Amino acid sequence: MSTNPTQTSAAETTFGNVLDFDLQGTLAGYWIVALRVITGYWFLHAGFTKFAFVSGEPFDASGYLLNASGSPIAGLFAWVGSTPWMLEFTNFMIPMGEFLIGLGLVVGALVRLASFFGGVLMVFFYLGNADWAHGLVNGDLMGLMLFVTLGVLGAGRVFGLDAILEKTELGKKRIAKFLLG
Template identity: 65%
Template sequence: MPANAQIEMLGNRMDFDYSRGVTGYVLVLTRLITGYWFLHAGLGKITGEPFSAAGYLANAPAASPLQGFFAWAAATPWLLDLTNVMIPWGEFLIGLGLIVGALVRLAAFFGGVLMVFFYLGNAEWGHGVVNGDLFGLMMFVIVGTLAAGRILGLDAIIEKMEFVRQRPALKYLLG
C-alpha cells in the first residue's frame, strides 16, 4: 500500500514513496520498537507493584527546569493521583497504538509530551544534553511525522473508512 510523502527542505521539494524498500521497513521497525518500549513500561507499572510518581516528582534534580512544577505536583494530592494513573495507562495505550498502527500520530504526540517531561525532569546532562530521553523523544517525532501507521498498520485501513473520509481533520490523528 503506497504511502507518499512530499516535503520541502532548504527550498528543494522532494516526493518519495516510503512504503517501498528499506525506508518503509525501517519506519515500521522504529514504530514497533518504540511501541514495545512504551507498552512494556506501562504494563510493568500496571501489573507490578503499585506505581507512584511521588518520589520522582519530589526529588527532581535542582538542574531541572521543571523542578518547581514537579514539587508542586508531588504536594498536590489530586494531581499526584492523576499522574499515578496517567503515566502507566498512558505508556500502555501509547505503546499499544504504535504496535497495532492505530492513531499513531495521536500516540506519538502524547509519547513526545511524556518524553519532554522525562527529559526535562531527569536533567541528566552531565555528559551533554543528548541522552536516552532525548533519543526517545526523537523516536516519537520520527514515527509521528512520517505517519508510520500507514505502513503495515491499522491507520491505513481506518483512513479509508467513510467516517474518516467525511471528516478529513481526523487524518491528523492517524498515520
C-alpha cells in the same frame, strides 16, 4: 515544480523540495515499521509493568517528582508531587499513557496521536532527568526524536491499522490527518 512561486503542489514545500515520499514496500518502509514496533513495545512494556496487578504495588511518581531538583521545571514537578489530586492523576496517567501509546504504535493505530503524547511524555522525562552530566543528548532525547520521526513520517500507514482506518469514514474527516498516519 509549480510555475507560480506562490502556489505549490501537495508534494512540494515552499522551497520546491519534495515533501512526500512513498514508504510502502521500500527498505525505508520496513525500517519505519521496525522503529514503530520497537518504540511501541518499549512503551507498552514500560506502562504494563507499572500496573499494580503486574508489579504488586501501585505506581507512585511522587519520589521522581519531588526529587527532580536539577530540573528547569522543578517547581512544576514539586507542585504536582505535593498536590494530592495531581499526583493521583499522574500516577494513573503515566502507566496508562505509556501502555496506550505503546499499543497504538505496535498495531499502527492513531500513530500520530500516540506519537504526539509519547513526545509530550518524553519532554517531561527529559526535563525531569535533567542531570545532563554526560551532555544534553541522552536516552530521553533519543526517545523524543523517535516519536517525532514516527509522527512526521506517518508510520502507521505502513503495515499498520492507520492504512485501513484511512479508507473508512473516519479517515475522510479533516481531523483524521492529525490523528492517523
